[in-house]
Amino acid sequence: MANNEELFKKIIAHAKEYGFIFPSSEIYDGLSAVYDYGQYGCELKNNIKQYWWKAMVNLHENIVGIDSAIFMHPTIWKASGHVDAFNDPLIDNKDSKKRYRADVLVEDYLQKIEDKINKEVEKAAKRFANFDEQLFRQTNPRVLEHQKKYDEVHSRFAACMEKSDWAGLKALIEELEIACPISGTRNWTDVRQFNLMFATQMGSVAEGTDTIYLRPETAQGIFVNYLNVQKTGRMKVPFGIAQIGKAFRNEIVARQFIFRMKEFEQMEMQFFVRPGEELKWFDYWKNERIRWHESLGMEASCYRFHDHEKLAHYANAATDIEFDFPFGFKELEGVHSRTDFDLKAHQQYSGKKLQYFDPETNESYVPYVIETSIGVDRMFLAVFSHAYREETLPDNSVRTVLRIPPILAPVKVAVLPLVKKDGLPEKAREILRPLQYQFNCQYDEKDAIGRRYRRQDAIGTPYCITVDNQTLEDNTVTLRDRDSMQQERISIPEIELRLNQLLKCNL
């Protein structure tokens, strides 16, 4: 464990040292949980996005991509449940240092009262034959007392939640003498609200509100456009809409580098299917997505499925694809069967029909949705942390190498004159020029050749072309493989073809 922690620190340091990821606003002391992608990080990230887009959009005739705005009508977040579900009031116990959701504390209290009532009912049911439960509930004095208490607390609780009256909620918790299950004390902090969504102001929105939220997920931009796309693209169910875009979440605690950030990027695809067929398609996408991951050539043991036991209110099946990060298996991608929850909700809130007419069955329905949702930054971290190696070579020296899948590597090929004289630099630049149109290339003539190879290893460049004296005689160069460090000699006209073979997509 301690070893993995050390390794993770090295990975973070390497990411900064070699221009992949910088802490945001560093010269102003930084901005926590926000990171910037540097010159190589940006390339790697773009390559990841492109690899996903090609797999999802280009290789599926029935999937198209969109790019919806980050700003959306505020009611969208009411319909999606984000406004209500993610404004948790939190409270800390000062003695145990434990944090609780204040509303859950009260709900648990209410649950206890309910349990007491049920116990009374059970006891009575055992005692009397011909037991009339309804009558008992309406007349038994102890039940009535509990019920009165319950109603009283519940109505006050509901009022506090409705008005976001956190002082009132705290007063209620103190009055009910709710204690921390761990410390057993009632030494509470004030109730504070943590909003998942970032709010900002927009000049002229419909009366009453001018608060706009930065989207906490890209999915809703797809749902509210589903009919636009279906109609204008002449899409037939089943079909999918893909999107890559930024999303924003105000995390209480953001940790683990780019794993959990306040500003992050998602690659989502919502697949619209006929009701009743959702589980079939859920399985299809589960397989399809793991196949995508495995096509990158990282070991299958890096991934595992984690099926959700407890499902969110909108889902009827859900699984995570987890990746073996340096800090353990964590969620990388989610595949969810979201039923018709979102579209139904938008239909209700917007008052617009969001039905699809199915010409095959000759009926209209609100489609069910299978969602695949992967974090770009998490994918980046998966690729980057898996790629990072410190290898001990036969001569006992150590080389640091990024074994990034070649198709994702920021720089594909470096062209290097063996020495900086004898016309080799000129020859190397001659070779470089035509390659630059097709591949992201580097040219380097500084320092000894070994050092230059190591520099390329450190940024994950899969191939190095070296120009030597023999090149001047017979127009051949050496092609060095990053992982094996082996070289082969090929002729200059072959280079482009060979690189294209090596960088071929496995999808």
Place this chain on the structure above:
RNA sequence: GCGAAAGUAGUUCAGUGGUAGAACGACGGCUUCCCAAGCCGUAGGUCGCGGGUUCGACCCCCGUCUUUCGCUCCA
């Protein structure tokens, strides 16, 4: 948000109440026909920030900010 540790060159770290150091890295040059070799040279720091004690603070004291580690949610 709470508790613990840290903050000195690009990086890793020394350092002492009296003018700021090393290694690696970067840059320029010499050498070198294949894996961080060698030699010469150059640049780079208000010692996180603010205040206090002192003749004098990188060092002692206070505050503040940031980062890292432990506690609840998620892509």
